[in-house]
Amino acid sequence: MYGKRLRALALTTFAALTLTLVLAFFWAPNDANQGFLQKIFYLHVPLAIVTLCGFVYGGVAAIMHLRTRDSRWDMRSYVAIHLSLVFGVGVLVTGSIWAKGSWGVWWDWSEPTLVSFLLIMLLYATYQPLRFAIEDPERQARYASVFAITAGAFVPINFVIVRLSTAYLHPRVLGDISANLPGRFQVVFYLSLISIALLWITLWRYEMTSKHASAQLRALRRLLAGDEDDALPRRSAVPTLSVSVEGGRAGGTPGVGASR
Amino acid sequence: MSAGAPQNRVVLGALLRKELRVELRSFSAVPAMSLFSVTTFVLFHFALQRNALSDDLASGVLWVTLLFAAVLGINRLFVADAEQGGFDGFLLSPADRSVLLYSKALTLLAYLLVLELVAVPAFALLLLGPALWPALPGLLVVLALGDAGIVVIGTLVGALAVRTSVRDLLGPMISLPLLVPVLLCAARAGAPVLGAGGAGALPLRWLVTLALYDLVFGLITFAVFDFLLED
Amino acid sequence: MPRGRLEVATLAALELRGLTRHYGERLALADVSVDVEAGQTLAVLGPNGAGKTTLLRLLATLLRPHGGELQVLGHTLPAENWAVRGRIGLLGHEPLLYRELSARENLGLYGALHGLDGDERAGELLAAVAMERRADEPLRTLSRGMVQRVAVCRALLHDPELLLLDEPRANLDPAASELVEPLIGRASGRTRVIVSHDPAGVLAEADLVLGLVRGRVHVLAGAAELDAGALVELYR
Numbered sequence: 001m002y003g004k005r006l007r008a009l010a011l012t013t014f015a016a017l018t019l020t021l022v023l024a025f026f027w028a029p030n031d032a033n034q035g036f037l038q039k040i041f042y043l044h045v046p047l048a049i050v051t052l053c054g055f056v057y058g059g060v061a062a063i064m065h066l067r068t069r070d071s072r073w074d075m076r077s078y079v080a081i082h083l084s085l086v087f088g089v090g091v092l093v094t095g096s097i098w099a100k101g102s103w104g105v106w107w108d109w110s111e112p113t114l115v116s117f118l119l120i121m122l123l124y125a126t127y128q129p130l131r132f133a134i135e136d137p138e139r140q141a142r143y144a145s146v147f148a149i150t151a152g153a154f155v156p157i158n159f160v161i162v163r164l165s166t167a168y169l170h171p172r173v174l175g176d177i178s179a180n181l182p183g184r185f186q187v188v189f190y191l192s193l194i195s196i197a198l199l200w201i202t203l204w205r206y207e208m209t210s211k212h213a214s215a216q217l218r219a220l221r222r223l224l225a226g227d228e229d230d231a232l233p234r235r236s237a238v239p240t241l242s243v244s245v246e247g248g249r250a251g252g253t254p255g256v257g258a259s260r
Numbered sequence: 261m262s263a264g265a266p267q268n269r270v271v272l273g274a275l276l277r278k279e280l281r282v283e284l285r286s287f288s289a290v291p292a293m294s295l296f297s298v299t300t301f302v303l304f305h306f307a308l309q310r311n312a313l314s315d316d317l318a319s320g321v322l323w324v325t326l327l328f329a330a331v332l333g334i335n336r337l338f339v340a341d342a343e344q345g346g347f348d349g350f351l352l353s354p355a356d357r358s359v360l361l362y363s364k365a366l367t368l369l370a371y372l373l374v375l376e377l378v379a380v381p382a383f384a385l386l387l388l389g390p391a392l393w394p395a396l397p398g399l400l401v402v403l404a405l406g407d408a409g410i411v412v413i414g415t416l417v418g419a420l421a422v423r424t425s426v427r428d429l430l431g432p433m434i435s436l437p438l439l440v441p442v443l444l445c446a447a448r449a450g451a452p453v454l455g456a457g458g459a460g461a462l463p464l465r466w467l468v469t470l471a472l473y474d475l476v477f478g479l480i481t482f483a484v485f486d487f488l489l490e491d
Numbered sequence: 492m493p494r495g496r497l498e499v500a501t502l503a504a505l506e507l508r509g510l511t512r513h514y515g516e517r518l519a520l521a522d523v524s525v526d527v528e529a530g531q532t533l534a535v536l537g538p539n540g541a542g543k544t545t546l547l548r549l550l551a552t553l554l555r556p557h558g559g560e561l562q563v564l565g566h567t568l569p570a571e572n573w574a575v576r577g578r579i580g581l582l583g584h585e586p587l588l589y590r591e592l593s594a595r596e597n598l599g600l601y602g603a604l605h606g607l608d609g610d611e612r613a614g615e616l617l618a619a620v621a622m623e624r625r626a627d628e629p630l631r632t633l634s635r636g637m638v639q640r641v642a643v644c645r646a647l648l649h650d651p652e653l654l655l656l657d658e659p660r661a662n663l664d665p666a667a668s669e670l671v672e673p674l675i676g677r678a679s680g681r682t683r684v685i686v687s688h689d690p691a692g693v694l695a696e697a698d699l700v701l702g703l704v705r706g707r708v709h710v711l712a713g714a715a716e717l718d719a720g721a722l723v724e725l726y727r
């Protein structure tokens with residue numbers, strides 16, 4: 001179900017990323033003040049935007065999960081959040097590198113994007129421990145969705161509040177630069193944004209496909225093993241998908257001795 | 261033969277009576293919170309090596325202490341229900357689910373009020389430079405809005421964390437990032453009130469932001485709470 | 492036989508059709524179908540992990556079905572949960588009582604939750620299980636058996652039509668069992684679903700027997716048609 005067009009998507013992403021890299025290095029002019037280092041901006045800001053959208057999508061998928069009780073929405077939410085966590089680490093790292101290169105410090109409290117990100121990452125880092133700490137799969141999914149919705153709402157609100165709090169400290173805002181960019185900078189920036197968004201989407205679909213395939217495999221195994229499959233599954237933070245296997249009833253027939 | 265659906269008022273009263281009785285007989289939350297806050301003030305004295313704080317520092321120290329003490333209360337909020345009465349008893353009854361949310365929110369608020377009755381005078385005694393009395397009206401406003409934020413987030417996170425295997429760790433880990441905006445707004449709102457040169461005016465901007473934050477998360481908690489109660 | 496006598500159909504108290512519930516990717520209950528008429532007793536037997544407690548919790552509206560249909564007291568669950576809460580009494584492994592509160596205070600709380608007025612009923616029940624003398628002491632000072640007796644009062648406080656019992660006589664000494672019998676036994680006239688680990692004992696008081704193994708129905712028959720030997724097979 002998720003495997004369709006995956007190759008096309010992957011190739012497009014690869015092409016977009018390559019084009020972005022080439023243009024960033026050879027076509028976009030060097031910044032007058034910051035020089036070569038400024039090019040990190042093409043990575044850092046799009047990563048930040050995509051990560052935040054990923055977290056918010058995780059919250060939206062969680063709302064759908066609570067409304068429909070369909071475990072696929074929970075899987076979508078889980079994959080979105082855990083992918084965004086990885087991208088988020090990238091945001092913090094690239095932001096730090098840029099700060100160090102531009103202003104000589106690895107961390108700067110007056111930079112609202114970095115501060116907001118730190119807070120958001122601290123919150124979302126609890127997502128997997130929370131899931132892992134609940135054994136009942138249905139309850140795990142439900143509680144995770146409640147968390148994802150709360151955290152998803154927190155993301156934009158937190159941004160606004162942190163921005164408010166640093167507004168009077170002459171923020172050296174990385175993100176605002178996009179508003180003042182002349183022609184070539186803008187082209188590369190938007191291209192980079194699209195590429196990284198494509199990268200996120202491709203990775204998301206890959207992971208969804210992989211999890212779905214594993215679930216189908218396990219369902220097949222259980223069908224073949226019949227009633228002898230007694231082994232209790234290991235505790236896991238990963239959502240479980242209830243899948244039915246084509247051509248076989250997941251329910252099976254009543255055992256010996258049924259008399260009705 | 262069943263009675264009609266119970267009135268929310270009656271159910272709320274019964275639940276609050278239960279909370280009061282259980283807390284008074286087991287002392288599982290409030291004494292620890294209050295004692296912890298006083299001890300923390302002592303720690304701050306030694307850590308900062310100051311006798312008198314004012315402005316930003318005073319407001320910050322007060323709010324960080326209140327927040328950590330609140331987290332202790334959040335951890336205890338649902339423990340008796342999870343371990344004994346169980347949510348089942350409530351869920352089996354025809355009572356309206358939201359009443360449980362209200363009763364727990366009010367209980368947490370009560371914990372915080374008692375905590376502040378101890379912590380604020382202790383703070384004034386041990387660490388606060390300027391006099392407390394003139395600062396009190398402004399401080400009460402900030403405390404009210406800050407408490408609302410703690411209650412709203414704390415009730416949600418308390419319910420979320422209580423039926424996990426590591427509830428004492430997850431509770432603080434999840435609630436503290438969510439409480440940072442409350443801390444931020446409350447500390448900044450309280451700073452001029454605790455000013456060295458006499459109690460200043462309350463900065464409206466931070467109060468409004470805090471109030472809006474409380475409102476938004478209050479609505480979210482109300483919307484998702486029921487989903488935490490099912491088995 | 493008088494002509495024109497009306498055959499009145501007894502309303503089924505419980506109707507289960509293909510009831511299914513997952514636990515992650517596994518099936519906790521698979522395709523369970525059974526009808527129980529008002530006033531009848533259904534015994535649910537099976538080894539550990541068979542899904543007995545899951546079934547009980549589904550009937551109690553504490554869990555939602557993942558497949559199939561469930562009708563309790565004429566209402567379809569989970570859509571009409573609100574209509575049956577208050578008419579079901581659950582007596583499970585947990586007493587669902589607060590240890591710091593006394594028996595009377597606990598029953599007062601549950602009375603309020605069920606919209607009951609006054610505490611005469613609580614008093615009657617406490618007297619019926621001989622707990623009146625110790626009704627005002629915190630439950631944590633009472634023995635397990637006494638707490639179980641109070642739990643019986645809690646389950647019956649709102650006079651439920653359907654009783655869901657999970658090994659109700661565990662923790663009760665013979666004297667207490669006798670006290671409790673008229674309240675939760677067959678003579679009480681309520682529809683009952685009993686989960687038990689005692690095939691011989693439960694046959695005596697059941698009308699229908701449901702045997703589950705790993706969530707699937709292995710036995711479903713009237714109690715009169717079965718003997719204890721057939722039921723012991725379930726546990727192999």
